[in-house]
Amino acid sequence: MATSKAALLLQARGVTKSFGDLEILKGIDLDVRQGQVVALIGASGSGKTTFLRCINLLEEYERGEIRLDGEQIGYRVESRERRRLSEAQVSAQRARIGMVFQSFNLFPHMSAEQNVMLGLTKVRGKPKVEAQEIARHWLDRVGLADRRDHYPYQLSGGQQQRVAIARAVAMEPRLLLFDEVTSALDPELVAEVLAVMQDLARSGMTMLLVSHEMLFVRQVADHVVFMDGGVVAQAGAPAEVFERPATPRLRQFLGRFHGILTGAG
Template sequence: MTDQPLLQATAVHKSFGDVEVLKGIDLTVRQGQVVSLIGASGSGKTTFLRCVNLLEEHDGGEILLDGDPIGYRDIGGKRRRLSEAKVSAQRARIGMVFQQFNLFPHLTAGDNVMLGLTKVLGKSKAEAREIAGHWLGRVGLAERRDHYPYQLSGGQQQRVAIARAVAMQPRLLLFDEVTSALDPELVAEVLGVMHALADAGMTMLLVSHEMLFVRDVSHHVVFLDKGRIAQQGRPADVFDNPENERLRSFLGRFHGLFGRASAAS
């Protein structure tokens, strides 16, 4: 981890109709850092991830990746959307793994990983095949590269989705509740892959309700409440010494996993 900011969000706002979902988010993610967003459903966690990855357009504020404004430029004092070509180039620098696996059912695991490499990065099929094989091996699925999604378990499909995202060599990797659609016995295999990526220095911004995993893997934890950051800090500070009443209540839902936090509530 370095002190160099990779992602910097300043006063980010987002509304859907009359409902303001993000109410001025300020967040910095440094290179090599793992930052986790926690909070109740509807607190704005996924919306923020989608704004970072340009799947949603933020209404105000600024999001920078490597100092480069994402999605927009201020031209003559007016906020203007970048061209689709520039937006696509920015998206290619940010990988995202979703709750649902979003694999193409008519493509094998290997072909799912290769697709972005050939279509977006312009790599030859031979090079893409080699890269896909490497990353499928890294997530423990080298022998499944010729299998179709229906031939894979949910955990295996999610590991293919992770391999697909990482193979693109993104500057930042986003995870949105990637274990929520899995049976409990399959969760550990996916979390193990994510932990290995974190140990390898991948910069990650993740949303998860796997609190023990969040505490173990994160450098920084951010608690969102109703579209605002209510508390943030080191995992030990957030989980053991929650200063915010809403955070204490939220942690209390996890059945005593964090003893002092539950006692404080």
């Protein structure tokens, strides 16, 4: 578990984002330190996923800044004017941030192993043999050594999601983003994916996750951020956020998970 003394990895300040007239993010501030597991919670529509997607520029943010290792993501400021980086520069930044999606998004024309290898060979420029070795290592680590030649359509949702995690983590990202990665899974498949994530968290991977798995968040996260209406309404250690909700909105939100959370102790 990372302490507050660990180096600052991700720093977001005043991030805003609108879709047309609808302001989704109204100025988000967030810090993630190296080795930390930070969870974004909140009702749907509160902007969690949009914020996550701004971090690797799958969505463009409008004002504010997001910095990874001190380097601003997506834009540079030149004589007070904000300019978008080139696609090549943005791609290089994205390569340092891994992402796992709600709907897995495995490349459908590739086996599990090829899915993991693609970024290693094409983005990292690793020789095929080395990429294969790395892919096999990670597929083994997520418990899919015997499924590496299977295509996505031959795998269950839980298995596909574990391949997707292997694909992201094999790139050795500085930060790993998880966007509601268990929401599309059948209930009996959720545990296998959460187990892999817990394993990664223990190994010191820096993780930022959007999740509705409150028990998991409570057990694994170092820092919990409650988002409401496009702003950070409360943030702190899990015990603090879950046991001393400062606003009626957070109390109401947590109330829905009451049975689960009291079970967690």
